[in-house]
Amino acid sequence: MAGVAGAAEKQMTADIVVVGGGAAGMAAVTQAVDAGKKAILLEKNAFLGGGASMAEGLGAVQTRWQRDKNYALAIEDAYNRVMNYTHYKTNGPLLRRFLEGSAENLDWLSKHNLTFHLTQMSPTECITWHVVGKYKNSQHGAAYIEALSDWAKEKGATILTSTPAKSLITENGRVVGVKAADNQGNTYTIRAKAVIISTGGFNNSPERVRDWGHYDPAIYQGLVPLNKTGDGIAMAEAAGAVPGNMALMAHPGTRASNVKLLGNIWVMSWQPKPVWVNDSGKRFVRETVTHEFSDAANALGQQHNGYAWAIIDSNMVDYFEKEGLDLGVGVLVPVGAKMTDMKKEIKDVLAKGSDGFKSGATIAELAKQIGVPAATLEETMKRYNENVAFGFDRDFYKEREWLTPINKGPFYAIKIAPYSFTSIGGIKIDQYMHALDKNNQPVKGLYCTGMDAGGMYGDSYPVWFSGNAFGFSSWSGRHAALQAIEDEKL
Numbered sequence: 001m002a003g004v005a006g007a008a009e010k011q012m013t014a015d016i017v018v019v020g021g022g023a024a025g026m027a028a029v030t031q032a033v034d035a036g037k038k039a040i041l042l043e044k045n046a047f048l049g050g051g052a053s054m055a056e057g058l059g060a061v062q063t064r065w066q067r068d069k070n071y072a073l074a075i076e077d078a079y080n081r082v083m084n085y086t087h088y089k090t091n092g093p094l095l096r097r098f099l100e101g102s103a104e105n106l107d108w109l110s111k112h113n114l115t116f117h118l119t120q121m122s123p124t125e126c127i128t129w130h131v132v133g134k135y136k137n138s139q140h141g142a143a144y145i146e147a148l149s150d151w152a153k154e155k156g157a158t159i160l161t162s163t164p165a166k167s168l169i170t171e172n173g174r175v176v177g178v179k180a181a182d183n184q185g186n187t188y189t190i191r192a193k194a195v196i197i198s199t200g201g202f203n204n205s206p207e208r209v210r211d212w213g214h215y216d217p218a219i220y221q222g223l224v225p226l227n228k229t230g231d232g233i234a235m236a237e238a239a240g241a242v243p244g245n246m247a248l249m250a251h252p253g254t255r256a257s258n259v260k261l262l263g264n265i266w267v268m269s270w271q272p273k274p275v276w277v278n279d280s281g282k283r284f285v286r287e288t289v290t291h292e293f294s295d296a297a298n299a300l301g302q303q304h305n306g307y308a309w310a311i312i313d314s315n316m317v318d319y320f321e322k323e324g325l326d327l328g329v330g331v332l333v334p335v336g337a338k339m340t341d342m343k344k345e346i347k348d349v350l351a352k353g354s355d356g357f358k359s360g361a362t363i364a365e366l367a368k369q370i371g372v373p374a375a376t377l378e379e380t381m382k383r384y385n386e387n388v389a390f391g392f393d394r395d396f397y398k399e400r401e402w403l404t405p406i407n408k409g410p411f412y413a414i415k416i417a418p419y420s421f422t423s424i425g426g427i428k429i430d431q432y433m434h435a436l437d438k439n440n441q442p443v444k445g446l447y448c449t450g451m452d453a454g455g456m457y458g459d460s461y462p463v464w465f466s467g468n469a470f471g472f473s474s475w476s477g478r479h480a481a482l483q484a485i486e487d488e489k490l
Contacts, residue, residue, distance in 0.1 A: 007185030014040040014158075015490045016481060017178050017192040019165045019232055022050035023141070023470055024198035024450030024477030026148040030112065031481035033155035037490050039481075040190055041157060042180050044164035048145050050200040050226050051422045051451070055141035056330045057119070057131035058109075058474055059467030060102035065118040071127045075099045078126075082465065086458030089245055093431040094455045098475055105475045106130055113147045121328055121335075121466055124291040129466040131331055140331070141470065163188065164231065168195060168239040168446070175239055175445035194445050194484035197435070198477055201423030201451035202230030203248055212246045213423060219306030220248055220297075221255075223419040232452045233426045240443050241435035244428035244454020248420040249461040249469060250297035252290060255307060255417040256356020258349050262329060264320070264339040265349060265357055269310040269414040270296065271326050272402045273319075275384050276310055276416065278303040281372030283380055286398040290327060294460040297418040307417040309370050311381070313406045317342055326402075346412065356415030366411045381406060424461055424469065426452040433480035445488075447480040449473065 016032045018025045021043035032039035047053075061073050078099055083090055106116060115133035135143035153159060162183040169177035175195050180188040202208040206217035208230040213220075222228075237243060254266040268274070272288040284303060287310075290296040300308055321343070324336040349357050360366030363381050367374040387393045388403045427435050427448040434442035448454075450473035462468065484490065 007187070010186055010188045012040060012188060012190045014038045014190060014192045015488075016040075016194045016196060016484055017042065017190050018196045018198060019178060019235070020044075020050070020197065020199035020452075021048040021145075021149075021159065021161070022198060022200045022450065023052035023055065023144065023473035024452075024480075025196070026052075026145055026152070027474045027477035028196045028198060028449065028481040029157050029159070030148045030152045030155075031478040032485070033152050033157045035481070035485055035490075037485060039152075039157045040192070041152070041159045042163050042165050042178065043159070043161045044199070044231065045227055046162045048149055048159070048161065049142060050228060051224075052141045052470065052473070053145055054224060054421075055470045056332070057116070057129040057140070057467040057470065058106060059128045059465050059469075059471035060106050060130055061099055061128060063103040063106055063130065065106075065116055065130055066127065069118055069127070071118070073126050073128065078465065082462055085460075085462045085464075089458035091429075091431065091455030094429070097431045097479075098456070098472055101475055101479065102471055105471070105478060108478065109144070109474065112151050114144060119331060121330055122291045122463070125464050125466045128468070130471075144474075160188075165235060168235050170239050173240065173444065175443060193488040193490060194447065196447045196449060196477065196480045196484065197232035197236050197427070197452050198449045198473075199230075199232030199452055200226070200228040201426065202233060202246075203228055203420045203423040205229040209248065209420075209423075212243070213248055215248060215301075216306065219301060220250060220418050220420055223251075223253065223421060228422065230423075232448070236427045236435050236443075236446060236448055236452070239446060240437045241427045241446060241448070242438050244425055245458065246423060246425040246454065247457060247459045249294065249422045249424050250301070250418045250420050251293040252296045252300055252416050253419045254356060255415045256354045258352045258354045259357055260345075262333060264342045264345045265414060267325060267329055267333055268312065268320060268339070268342075269416040271320070273316060273326060273404045274310040274312045275381065275406055276308045277372065277377065277380055278308050279305055279372060281367060281376035281380055283384065283395060284308070286393065286396040288399055288402050292463045294463050298460060300416060301418045307415055309372075309413040310416050311366070311406060312412050312414070314408045314410055316404065316406065317346070317412070358413045359410050361409050361411075363411060366413055370413045422451050422469065424451060424457040425454045428454045432483045433476055434483070447484060449476040449480045
């Protein structure tokens with residue numbers, strides 16, 4: 001790149017450099033310029049947003065939106081529930097600070113041209129999801145990014161896209177800047193009083209999914225390729241910070257050729273009414289686990305070869321067409337959405353052929369199509385239908401209201417497997433977003449936020465606290481900037 005004609009070596013200075021332009025990074029740079037500080041943001045992609053652009057709402061407690069709906073989730077209750085869910089792998093002081101500041105953070109965002117409305121995706125969730133309203137022509141996470149980007153630029157922030165940070169500059173054990181390079185061959189040496197890492201995690205790097213998260217990347221595939229490859233975590237570690245617990249925000253999804261992402265077949269696989277069987281043709285879980293998508297992904301990942309088949313029948317197809325979905329996909333595909341062209345999509349996919357969507361006039365024929373023993377699948381479905389008739393799932397205790405007979409052909413099978421929205425966890429931090437070294441002391445000048453920060457999660461994402469990753473990312477980015485200003489007396 002150094003040999004590109006016209007390329008330059010640029011020297012820059014700033015009070016704060018933010019590495020990454022997602023939820024955390026945009027909050028950090030906006031807070032920095034709000035405080036009158038010189039801030040530079042570096043973004044690897046040609047566009048801002050990363051995973052935040054795909055997000056919909058921020059998790060928070062004790063907000064004015066919740067009060068307006070007479071909904072109360074005490075901070076104490078949220079704290080205890082998170083700690084119990086993660087088996088106390090969560091950093092307690094960090095969690096407490098986030099919960100106590102989550103409502104105020106939404107108030108701050110409201111002063112930056114953002115609006116919110118409170119909603120719920122699953123009946124098992126607390127009502128903590130503050131979905132972002134429209135800004136200009138964007139909505140949800142994309143609106144958050146555009147609104148903060150506009151605000152930060154107007155206040156004087158320098159935002160460089162297609163300019164990934166390459167390494168941190170350290171002197172005498174202190175981080176004093178960043179080296180970067182853009183797609184035109186220009187290199188940048190940026191000196192700063194503080195660097196905030198917010199690069200969005202590592203779930204788009206199969207090697208780091210395997211080495212850091214200890215998942216099989218062939219099974220746990222990233223849903224959307226957003227170039228989140230762990231750059232920030234690696235740079236922080238090279239500067240002396242130590243990694244904490246790292247995992248994936250995993251979720252179930254259809255894995256089948258010629259099936260449209262978030263189309264009728266795709267969303268049908270993880271509804272609570274179908275039956276899930278593994279590659280032996282046996283049930284292994286109560287299918288309502290899908291209300292907690294991280295738990296559902298865990299169950300799938302534990303199966304041989306890391307997948308299952310969701311079995312439905314013709315009556316269920318009719319149900320989804322006429323009555324709609326029992327479980328939505330965020331606010332994009334809400335509960336009750338009718339799959340009006342379901343039969344057409346089924347016909348089209350079967351005509352094209354798919355490795356993950358099969359049909360059979362009988363259960364035995366379906367078993368042959370998906371490669372499981374016919375006698376086993378027939379016995380599995382016979383026993384399940386007996387359970388439905390009894391009104392009690394003797395095997396996995398699926399709730400009665402979700403027990404539906406599956407007995408009318410043709411029958412269909414949809415392959416379902418774990419994916420990841422993002423990674424969760426990263427560099428070990430304290431409650432002030434300081435990156436910590438091997439002696440549990442802050443690496444001076446370095447802060448880690450959002451999905452590059454360790455300490456908020458155990459090995460699974462707490463779906464019941466919906467929006468908490470987006471909420472934590474925004475809060476931690478903003479408060480890293482505030483902490484840097486205080487630490488460095490900027």
